[in-house]
Amino acid sequence: MDIPPLAGKVAVLSLGALPLSYALNHVSALSYPLGVMWMSALILGLLFLAIYSLSRSDIYYDPLYAVFAVFSFTSVVDLLIALEEDGYMGSFMAFYTKEGEPYLRTAHGVFICYWDGTVHYLLYLAMAGAIRKRKRYRNLALYWLGSFVMSILVFLPGNILGKYNSEIRPSFFLTIPYLLVPCWAGLRVFNQTQAPSCCTPNMVEEEQRKGLLRRPVDLALIIYLIFAAFFTLFRGLVVLDCPMDACFVYIYQYEPYLRDPVAYPKVQMLVNMFYVLPFYGLAIYALIFPGCSWLPDWTLVFAGAIGQAQFSHMGASMHLRTPFTYRLPEDAWASFFVCNLLYALGPHLLAYRCLWSPAFFLRPLPGPPAHHEKQH
Numbered sequence: 001m002d003i004p005p006l007a008g009k010v011a012v013l014s015l016g017a018l019p020l021s022y023a024l025n026h027v028s029a030l031s032y033p034l035g036v037m038w039m040s041a042l043i044l045g046l047l048f049l050a051i052y053s054l055s056r057s058d059i060y061y062d063p064l065y066a067v068f069a070v071f072s073f074t075s076v077v078d079l080l081i082a083l084e085e086d087g088y089m090g091s092f093m094a095f096y097t098k099e100g101e102p103y104l105r106t107a108h109g110v111f112i113c114y115w116d117g118t119v120h121y122l123l124y125l126a127m128a129g130a131i132r133k134r135k136r137y138r139n140l141a142l143y144w145l146g147s148f149v150m151s152i153l154v155f156l157p158g159n160i161l162g163k164y165n166s167e168i169r170p171s172f173f174l175t176i177p178y179l180l181v182p183c184w185a186g187l188r189v190f191n192q193t194q195a196p197s198c199c200t201p202n203m204v205e206e207e208q209r210k211g212l213l214r215r216p217v218d219l220a221l222i223i224y225l226i227f228a229a230f231f232t233l234f235r236g237l238v239v240l241d242c243p244m245d246a247c248f249v250y251i252y253q254y255e256p257y258l259r260d261p262v263a264y265p266k267v268q269m270l271v272n273m274f275y276v277l278p279f280y281g282l283a284i285y286a287l288i289f290p291g292c293s294w295l296p297d298w299t300l301v302f303a304g305a306i307g308q309a310q311f312s313h314m315g316a317s318m319h320l321r322t323p324f325t326y327r328l329p330e331d332a333w334a335s336f337f338v339c340n341l342l343y344a345l346g347p348h349l350l351a352y353r354c355l356w357s358p359a360f361f362l363r364p365l366p367g368p369p370a371h372h373e374k375q376h
Contacts, residue, residue, distance in 0.1 A: 079117025162263030236273030
């Protein structure tokens with residue numbers, strides 16, 4: 001997969017968030033929640049108009065260009081929030097975390113801001129650059145889609161169900177477009193044509209004739225998925241207060257962050273159990289039986305989702321904003337890192353395997369019948 005060039009125009013526009021945030025932080029009218037909401041909506045509206053006037057042809061070619069350009073601006077804002085909350089800078093976004101979305105000051109909120117300000121930001125620039133150069137960006141978009149949806153599925157319910165539900169301000173309703181955009185963007189991305197496969201019908205037929213024992217990489221991935229599925233189910237039972245001794249020991253000695261009343265870790269484990277666990281079962285099926293052409297796309301979606309989830313979960317488990325009672329114990333660091341890093345790495349290896357050698361997952365292609373020389 002070719003890496004698209006980064007969009008310079010979008011990058012320059014997004015960096016305008018720095019002086020703008022600094023200026024707004026000193027506006028007294030933004031010391032009220034309603035003022036923060038209306039100012040945020042106004043800025044996003046003006047930003048869209050600026051992008052539309054500067055890149056009209058790119059938006060006509062692919063409307064997602066406008067989405068990526070606007071979201072790159074918000075990614076820089078999120079990075080400023082994370083850096084300011086961790087004390088690396090000041091006087092930029094204090095007004096917003098105080099009167100707009102105070103739950104961004106939690107450990108989970110800080111780490112989703114870090115992820116959005118780094119990984120999502122680079123993806124936005126790459127995808128916008130691909131649109132400008134009229135290149136394909138489908139795989140990058142699928143990874144972004146999974147990551148973006150996972151962050152929304154955990155963050156919004158966590159805000160409502162956790163201890164910060166009384167801190168919800170009018171700016172919370174600006175997240176409504178964040179619920180609609182992934183649906184529209186997902187439909188557009190999945191409807192994009194896939195890159196032409198380099199596999200010939202004979203290659204597909206030969207690969208699909210191989211048994212599982214002749215595909216050691218697939219066998220190793222199946223073993224991994226089985227263990228990951230059990231780990232997913234186990235942590236889901238832990239946050240549901242399963243009375244088993246193993247669950248009690250795990251939540252108190254290995255991952256006490258799962259008990260944090262902010263509710264983000266509990267929602268994360270439940271999302272994993274209800275969405276990631278079924279995917280693992282389907283992926284095992286697709287690695288055994290050939291012709292499951294849907295797997296390569298969905299491995300990218302779930303790789304992005306689990307990458308974002310594990311980054312936020314692992315970071316928040318250790319962050320100083322997490323109360324000491326719920327923070328990762330020092331004697332559990334090794335087991336915590338090994339389990340959670342493997343849990344994050346596996347889906348990425350699965351996605352790489354599907355993109356690297358997709359012949360097993362392709363539907364049998366029509367081709368000329370094989371000719372065999374007659375034996376004399």
